[in-house]
Amino acid sequence: MKFELKAKDLQSKARAATIKTDHGVIETPIFMPVGTVASVKGVHQRELKQDINPDIILGNTYHLYLRPQTPILEQAGGIHKFMNWDRNILTDSGGYQVYSLSSNRKIKEEGVKFKSHIDGSYHTFTPENVMEIQRSIGADIIMAFDECTPYPCEYNYAKRSMHMTHRWLDRCISHLKKTPLKYDYNQAFFPIVQGSTYKDLRKQSAEYIANTGAVGNAIGGLSVGEPAEEMYAMTEVVCEVLPEDKPRYLMGVGTPINILENIALGIDMFDCVMPTRNARNGMLFTAHGTVNIKNLKWANDFSPVDAMGITFVDTDYSKAYLRHLFSVNERLGAQIATIHNLGFYLWLVREARKHILAGDFRVWKDMMVKQMDKRL
Template identity: 70%
Template sequence: MAALTFDLQVTAENSRARAGKITTDHGEIMTPIFMPVGTVGTVKAVTQQQLKQDVSAQIILGNTYHLYLRPGTEVLEAAGGLHRFNGWDRPILTDSGGYQVFSLAANRKIKEEGVMFQSHIDGSRHLFTPESVMDIQRSIGADIIMAFDECPPYPSEYGYALKSMELTHRWLDRCFARLAETPDKYGYTQNLFPIVQGSTYKDLRKASCEYIASKNAVGNAIGGLSVGEPEEMMYEFTELCTEYLPIDKPRYLMGVGTPWNILEGIDRGIDMFDCVMPTRNGRNGMIFTTEGVINIKNKKWASDFSAIDPGLPNEMSQFYSKAYLRHLFVAEEILGMQLASIQNLSFYLWLVGEARKHIVAGDFSSWKKEMVEKVKKRL
């Protein structure tokens, strides 16, 4: 089968925003795009049918660390890969587990060979190496697989950030070497995206971008942002990275973020985003809408019988009322978490779709300025 391709269709005026099309063996992805996070093979509280019909998701994520621990590669291989295991027939991207290992700071040890860590499930010890992580992602069977990297915390001292970046680059070389000596599984192409690191140091970010670009991968990712640094700093380093990453390859900003973060990222030349925020915050009663942000647990919504989001062209968002959704949360009914998750994901996919329309129409910059103010508003 064919490797991933990217067709850059339109670049906005007065902005680095662009509209494109990524083609994989499991279908096309129209960019800019938001990718719902399905860490353990499921987007929490949302079925695959709902992801297609209500959310209009084009690609979802899985996570190497979690899927390796359970159900494990033996089960996934016996099923024929994650696509067949969970019934999702559109593209899948898998994170390498580098961020999860980073978040287990108290239970992991980083060395040149790889990372030794303890399972959060049963405390068992495991070793992730660039080679083993490539093998695991082969077994999962994603269309886009991520390089194994070290994600330094914020803030990091310069010396640590430099050593971490250099280790990430050496691991990247090993990732490419491993993929070159192992075949694709399940009859379709698995495409590797390298990850830019370098913390919040401009010279390191530039060096990492140039090293990653030299690999001529089919796409590139920016990691190590949205880890606690101020928003303006995240925007600054996103813009710096897009200055040096190839124009003709998709750019993926990992783990970002709020609706306004995504609009600012698009403005700076990012094509792909993911974040647990729409589902995680939704399960806790934070609802993102076309008019602003709602805390559905507030008493002010108890007798508000208007639709959850009249501006969203989604049957569910217009069928149920704010009052009913609040009732579900107060009563601790599972349906409340499900409806909130679908609403938030639908809104995120609508937002990037609207951004694409305005890039194509030529008025993205003015639309984005107005939309950022609107989606930040607390209702």
């Protein structure tokens, strides 16, 4: 994997760069649509490529391990062939899903024993077998196995968890060296910074992760309920430590405003279920604020869903029609809203890139944050 910085903003820490893998070039800042189970919910791959057009999407080790299971993915020739996606894919290691299964898992030094949310069967994830599973899945970028701490989190727990995540990281790196590639392309490995919302722990973890010399680095354990100001403070601490010549990935973040503010702090890569999940509930993100399309005020509004939108749904359908689809529980409504939201997120990060390259990112970002912080 090759990372190349193209420009830096003079009034913030924002950067524009490219990441090159065997499946193509990723222009950053980038938002990765979440395709948890080898599918971005409600979106055909054709629509994903032609209208939303991301350079990279995200899958999840925990879910793909349970269904369709790694033997099926290996028989298909890896996740790209299985889902007919010829661009980049990143897989989360399952650490966040283990965190979300707090009532159905036990964490020990060896790894995590958890109960499947599907059939109640028991499984164990260790740093070693998570590396093997991600080899079988075949994503271009794979993640270290870590523990994601909850918020709030006591200092001593956060510290113990961070040190265990570091020990797990060492085991991931050691085992990955012994585990050959399954397919005819390379995989890049990213470790994950933890430390909850404690600056000293975040700094210590970032230093440990930076010293591994990995080709890219991730920041986990944020966007789990903490105030946005704390998220930004932790991101700033970590970005001051992580090397400038490697991509920085902030996991699970966030709202459009969160994304712009974290780009300004030096983050390159993002993922979040928010655009798709909120779409299924009738919430649309736009450059001028958030729209609840279920509101009665849109019942006779025949203007386009988003006149400024980049996807076909934005001008093919009206707000009145989209509201009608939601009111009668027609699945097409959720599909239209999903395509719109993902298109908007990709437009947002690409506009950010343009303004970084043009040298006026900070002014544009401040204007956009003010515009988007509205309920329409």
